[in-house]
């Protein structure tokens with residue numbers, strides 16, 4: 093089968109690497125000429141709303157998916173009139189807009205931080221009055237990795253925040269004094285079967301994911317059950333097919349939903365070596381109507397992101413039970429996601445016999461990765 097992918101970054105690349113052994117072929121659409129999914133699949137260079145390109149993909153692919161949530165919903169809908177598109181375009185629409193997304197969580201009874209839509213300076217002041225300080229002001233759309241958001245702690249910050257972000261539609265949220273951050277990655281098949289991976293504890297710095305630890309000691313069975321339940325509600329409500337990730341805050345053992353990603357997720361990369369079936373393979377299985385695979389964790393495991401600069405590869409390859417993934421993003425990758433300094437250029441998965449051993453190796457990898 094040929095799978096069409098909107099977005100040709102590392103997520104598309106890893107989907108193709110997982111789908112190839114199942115006999116699947118891939119064609120990607122991405123505006124960047126050097127898009128790294130093009131090394132392992134066919135790449136068409138063009139804008140996500142280039143109708144000629146979209147028509148070509150819809151002729152060549154038997155099913156279409158995306159690896160980037162900011163592709164225009166209109167493009168996904170255009171394609172969906174011609175060929176099955178999974179996850180459904182509605183999932184894309186909800187996750188592109190923080191206000192729609194949080195309202196959707198609320199409708200499903202999934203806890204979120206208190207929030208309000210902000211379309212004017214008066215809205216902002218009223219919302220801050222209601223929610224209290226500190227709070228977080230965010231653009232409704234096109235935010236990622238902490239971009240397009242500011243923490244407001246004082247009345248002066250409210251004025252400055254409005255000056256900095258007020259040109260775009262905004263949302264303001266109560267600041268969550270979380271103990272840690274976590275995520276649930278789950279998959280739903282075309283037949284409605286849902287399987288969740290062990291919940292992941294995520295360590296961020298400057299808004300960017302650094303380390304993910306599936307089934308870390310901080311994740312209790314109750315948290316796992318609650319997180320899985322939230323994922324199931326979202327997946328069923330959307331008639332979803334494919335992998336979905338939900339990012340959560342952990343506060344006193346309770347889970348507060350922050351956002352969702354209608355795609356394979358960075359906090360699920362560990363599953364390539366660490367689970368019976370990776371998130372990438374399960375996404376491919378789901379969208380092609382195949383049976384889902386086991387999401388069981390094989391043993392203690394963690395993932396460390398490589399940002400900005402690739403260290404000497406030998407240093408990582410010498411470490412027992414460390415697996416290096418280099419995304420092959422060229423300097424000429426002109427995509428919006430690839431042009432930043434702290435960009436994700438690879439990751440390392442570490443497996444170990446015990447948690448203590450795992451943390452020792454994670455520390456070694458982090459020292460190399462910097």
Ligand code: AMP
Nearest residue numbers: 205228236237238265266267268296299
């Ligand atoms: P986001 O772009 O929504 O994923 O936010 C990026 C990061 O900012 C999150 O991973 C949190 O570390 C932090 N953050 C976002 N929203 C809040 C909030 N309401 N309260 C506290 N921290 C937040």
